[in-house]
Amino acid sequence: MKIVFAGTPEVAVPSLTALAGTDHEIVTVITRADAPLGRKRTLTPSPVALAAAERGYPVLKTNRLDAEATETIRALQPDLGVIVAYGGIVREPLLSVPRLGWINLHFSLLPRWRGASPVQRAVIAGDELIGAAVFQLVPELDAGDVFGSFSRPLGVHSTSGILLDELSHSGAELLLRVVGELAAGTAVAVPQTGEVTLAPKLTRDDARINFDQPAASVYSRIRGVTPEPGAFTTVNGAVLKLLEVAPSGDEPNLPAGTVLQRDTPVLVGTQTEPLVLLRVQPAGKTAMTANDWWRGVAAESVIAL
Structure with a gap:
């Protein structure tokens, strides 16, 4: 098949x-x-632009799939369009071009x-399963019939960045299978079933950590x-990025938002048990261990966030 990849x-x-x-022809990226x-x-070119250039594929750089982009793609007479995290909306008449x-x-x-x-919303919500799906694009957001999917346990310690990297590789295998079935004429798509939930783009406010919640909720959001x-949070009015945290185990509770060092761990209180701060980044400085940061700011043994 002749494929347009976005x-x-x-x-x-x-x-x-x-x-x-594969034997398919990628006519443009x-x-x-x-x-x-x-x-x-x-x-800076996008990672996909760089990967396409390395393979000698024609690259169309655009933030809007407008009439001009539609005519460019139409002229290539593609059999199939494939989208993976492009960051733009495909509307008619482009939807019907391949x-x-x-x-x-x-x-x-x-x-x-x-x-x-x-993925980010699934982690924040504390979902037990995560996965990927390949579906037919339709005008309604992510609502098309599904050709194939897979799921796996989300786990309790992975960040969204780690999960996205893992899913990008296993998802590529799923995508390849579906493309092969479409080429062979054996692909079958089924309607989506179940409750619809939405995953809007994260904002900076989503990343501001409120410690006056149970430890599991705080840990999931981070x-x-x-x-x-x-x-991130703030300490004495200054932004502190929270790069790595961990559950504290059997440590006694602390007031929510209170930082305290007990022996080696630097702890931060939540509504339930505390969390351990492992790596942080103060405003205007490089990343460091929480212990190094604490030695530099702890004029007193306790600081309220």
């Missing part, structure tokens, strides 16, 4: 790599425009967590917003 971040690269190893990154705000339409690899167990941040947008 994707932008690193999690889309394994799918592009998997398709590159669509990705978002170069974005300013780093302190110097240097314009002979078989568009399929989307989505990192959730649809219809749970339709939207931009499914893992869910790691590495992006990045968990």
